[in-house]
Amino acid sequence: MRAAIPAALILVWLIVFGLGGASFGRLSDVVVNEQAQFLPATAEATEVNELQADFRDADAIPAIVVAAADSELDDGQLAAIEDLRERVLAVDGVLPDESSPVIPSDDGEAAQFVATIASGDEALPSNDVVAEIRTVLEEHPVDGAETAVTGPAGFTADLAGAFSGIDGLLLAVALLAVFLILIVVYRSPLLPVLVLLTSLTALCASVLVVVSLAAAGILPISGQTQGILFILVIGAATDYALLYIARYQEALTRHERRWDATWAALKGAWEPIVASGGTVIVGLLILLASQLTSNKILGPVAAIGIGFALLASLTLLPALLLWAGRVAFWPRRVRASDAADPAPAIGDDPTEGRGLWAAVGRLVAKRPRTVWIVSTLVLATMCLGLSQLKADGVPTSEFVLGESQARDGQDLLGEHFPAGSGTPAVIIGPEGDLQEMADLALATDGVDSVTVLSEDATAGQAPVTEDGIQAFGPPGTPAPEPTVVDGEVLLQATLSDPADSLEAEATVAELRTVLDDVGEDVLVGGSTAVALDTVDASLADLALIIPLVLGAILVILMLLLRAIVAPVLLIASVVLSFGAALGVSALVFEGVFGFPGADPSVPLFAFVFLVALGVDYNIFLMTRVREESVAHGTRAGIIRGLRLTGGVITSAGLVLAATFAALGVLPILFLVQISFIVAFGVLLDTFLVRTLLVPALSYDLGRVIWQPSKLARGAR
Template identity: 30%
Template sequence: MDKILGRLSQLVAGRRSKWITLAVWILLAGGLSAVWPSVNSMERNNAANLDANQPSVIAEQLAEQEFPSDSGIPALTVWTREGGLTDEDYTRLQELTSYFTANPLEGMELVLPLEQMPLPALKQQASEDGTTWVLPFFFAKGAETDVMKTGMEEIRSQAETIFEKDPFDAKLGDQGLVARVSGPAGISIDAVGLFSSADVSLMIATVLIVLILLLLIYRSPILAIIPLIAVGFAYGVAGPILGKMAEQGWITVDSQAISIMTVLLFGAGTDYCLFLISHFRQLLTEEKEKSKALAAAVKGSSGAIAMSGFTVVIALLVLLLAQYGSVQRFGVPFSLSILIMGIASLTLVPALLAILGRASFFPFIPRTPEMQTERAKRRGKPNRHPKSKASAGWIGRTVTKRPWTIFIVTTLLLGVLASQATRIEYTVDLLSSFPEDTPSREGFAVIADKFTPGELAPVKLMVDTEGKDIDLQGTFSSLPYISQVSTPADGKTNPNIRAIELQLNVNPYSNEAMKHIPELRQTAESLLADEGIGEPENKVWISGQTATQYDTENTNARDTKVIIPIVIGLIALLLLVYLRSIVAMVYLILTVVLSYFAALGIGWVVLHDLMGNAAIQGLIPLYAFVFLVALGEDYNIFLISSIWKKRKVMPLKDAIREGVNETGNVITSAGLILAGTFAVLATLPIQVLVQFGIIAAVGVLLDTFLVRPFLVPAITMLLGKAAFWPSKEGRLGQESVEDTVK
């Protein structure tokens, strides 16, 4: 492998090949963008997250078949006025529905004909205090979010004409009429809007944070731009490929996946570039010929870069095994983008460095001592010897002198932090991840306050009665967590199937509501069994948002149990193949897993104790695990690769000290940049990204400043030669045990 990668610089960064390499990337990015659609244009934000075998999905299909009048997606428009709605308000609402009855919107399935109802009847459906009325507009099942958004904009425009001002623009608490849109349609519109508005701002913020950190760390404007160029080309190639795959129906992409993919590309991509660039800069202080220095840099770092990138690609591909759609849709975009970024860092970056040479590091150009002397003579100034770096090696010296102390302190610290993860509360409530001033969340708050919270998303329960008269309404009305039960309805094609709608007296999106789903099922099955109906477990169906979230929680739990062990196993296998050491593989995996739980613990303290979040999204642990374990191993691989190579020519103690000191600066700078890019997510108005960004940034910082410089070297020092077991590669002649542990 080293020989193959050693020839890489000659193939991509030779005197002529460097220009060919650059031209190939320009043609690839430009050509693919010209002929294939961009990935952003192929986003599909209403793709199903649960597969067809989930109970709530089966129930939804049955509801559409037997009770088609309820098959639309409701946009619940909430109309409220402090002091009570007026007769004029009701009259204008009748005008609004009359207009859309005569002028139906694209994708709209049903408009309630309020104009056919007398005012007294309308007032009876208002809230008890007469201040609020909920008017639903039903869009066709499967309607695209963009279609629903356009429809609601037309409703808002017409309301502004009829009411002579825009009630959707008024603030809650104002004296006039205030309107909001909530319900499944409103939530979907807000979710897509939040992610869509975040795309551009996220891209700009990510580029700026990477550029600023690179300038602060390396103080070279040219060097700061090189990784950004590489990431730009990688995105320019990956985007059209993903767009074409989505166009062909091979994959599905959504706004959330593209947003996180952008951050991942800039963060991890910049890391790979820096691993090569830092090695090149170091060798330029030892080798006068830039081409030889670059060849040595590519040979010395490409193995670790390739292994690091491959580890991340494999870990991300495991997401394809997820059953939950939102997680599964991450697999291909993330892994493909990292694969292309890895190729760019091993081909395009060497070509750019070959073209720019030492000027890449302007104004702090690295030179050999001889070049420094010649330059000083030409300028007629005394040669300034570089400052001693003794002070910079204190970490390496400390780790090798006091490995037990370092091991005990870091392990205890990480353990204490990880213990906080046991306090975490999880939720799958999408609405709670929105900012409090989001229209759909404000609308829900009004409904919960003026009516019952369960009215926003009722639970539909269907049973096969086999023709028997079963008291569904009476049975479920007696349950303490049910506020209202509808009159039973008979199925359209099978009258033996009867359905009731249940309004919970708690937030239907909450964990408390989800706990009632198995209770409702058990109650219905017991009722059927008491009536002598056989196999009642196959004759009860529950649909609605609460049931969907219950299945979502179970699916997330299944994905976590399946994906995490597979990711650990695959990364362990890759480490074993690369390092040929079972012992090293085990402790490298364990340190990163411990760091992951510590990141969850710190994240919970920040999100819950400091920011007031009652719970974090249920997908966060799985997202964070895959990213932190895969990316954390990047830094371990880069460090251990250095130690392993130096172990061939010096005692292990010296190899650890030199390896820590040699990789310290580049890993620190890479970690800061990666953490900074994840932290950008915390600036967005979407709680799921805020939570993921904070936990991922904390995890990267723990790996960068605690696990990599202290814990891993300390363990390696304590294990001594056993760290290489069973491989004998890298042992230094007849070195005595005393030389190793002194």
């Protein structure tokens, strides 16, 4: 059985590794990067998106093709743009009947047309269609003019292109960083391979399950969620592996037989590993309470990943190390000794000895109050940077860092057309209120023009002015009739500002306010409204999720440590650390990188990751402190626990910081910001909070930290 059980575990996990590895190729087929897909069902923009399907023959997403020159376009250039339009409309996936004619700008220096792209389950991916349109533009340039594809379809394609490095570049950078850290930590050629095999197997299992759920329509995922899943699984599985390896190496010094050492290591490691993983899983599953669907999706997807990281670190890794035995640590020799103490080098006085952690222990023991007060002041000073945090949303054009044809095209549009051309606000309301809705919209600052959907009009749109619906053609031409569906009409308001700008969002918010005077059944949607409702939902989630996560983690810590005081101190320290990390990050984002701001979900995700993962290291520390306190007393137990866990927790912190930093290789603003905040915050937790603040504060308070358990009433 001692041979069969480990062999069976390794075989099962290798099968999962193979199946999951094959699922990586299916990820691109199930990933969705359209912002509207992740709005709450109750959002006004979501209702408008659903109602629009009744007004149009097909689900569609607009791509705006713009051509601009330094001087007025001549007849040859206009003819070339008309020819370009015909070629674009012939691209597979473009809906010619839903697209617009060529529209010259008032200054005559630019022209644009909308190429409407079919979307939905049966349609070609819009990213592929945009790529083909851009190829057409490259192969048929307009002499003397710059051309670009922008609009919602253009931005979605650029975003998908930025995410294209997830499967290759992101994984390669993360795994290389982890491998190098493990080589430095263990100075062993075999042990890092076993750890990375465990982490990759956990990731493959996660991908297998997530892809299956996404393909079944149960759990849609985005590129953002995919990237976070990869990093979380690799980082967490490696952290749990480091903790188990530390226990296994310690057990090998007390047991001659590998089987006995394995059981001893599992007995010592399973509780903190399960508690740490459980804390992260609970924190992630609380995201199910979010309004924003993208947050709800991230919760279970990431929780699945952490679950497999737990399983792999407590089953596959022990089986692999049982197989390898002491050879895993080669060239370092790990021999069994007769010492009963698992750390005989510490001795009766834990403050004595050589090495870094002995020196840290002496500092904490000699000046505990000074250490924790200074540490707290340092963190509080870092928190002052929170005043510079701008997390009220960023324009869609800023989502992608570096080159973006859609952003360049948006700039061209803004120079020659109303900046919101091609991506108007959509107004749906009663047919009888059409003129009143149009008048109120036209009177709203930031609205350039209004049209009504009409099957009788050219390109399906007829302009609406104070004098009613206008006709195209010679005088006397009758005005087209609006398209009416269930007694409602669809108006489109072209905005003066870029559709993805904060100014445009303010205009949409004002439109909703003034149109409420017409009736509550008048709805305002469109791309700008999607961004506005996303920000509103994110802010609501921030206020709801943070207290829920704190409460849940506090309960877990109380159950784990059988105390109240210590868990409260741990939660307070992690929250202070989070504030410090966010404060420093806000200063770096504005003063160093010059970022335009941040999405409200950035501090929310950073909080969930940092609080849950930061508590991990405190769990590793305090579970060992409690174990040592039972045998040696609280203050001696604190120093012994600090020395025994110092190396492994520092290594784990470096690994997790490196894996999150790897997210920064993807040119996505959200992921770059998350990578910096979490990586910096993890290092802060590792080297300041867990190393100095928590031990010093606990040492200063003494056994009172275990109140109200029996351990608080001990002699020391």
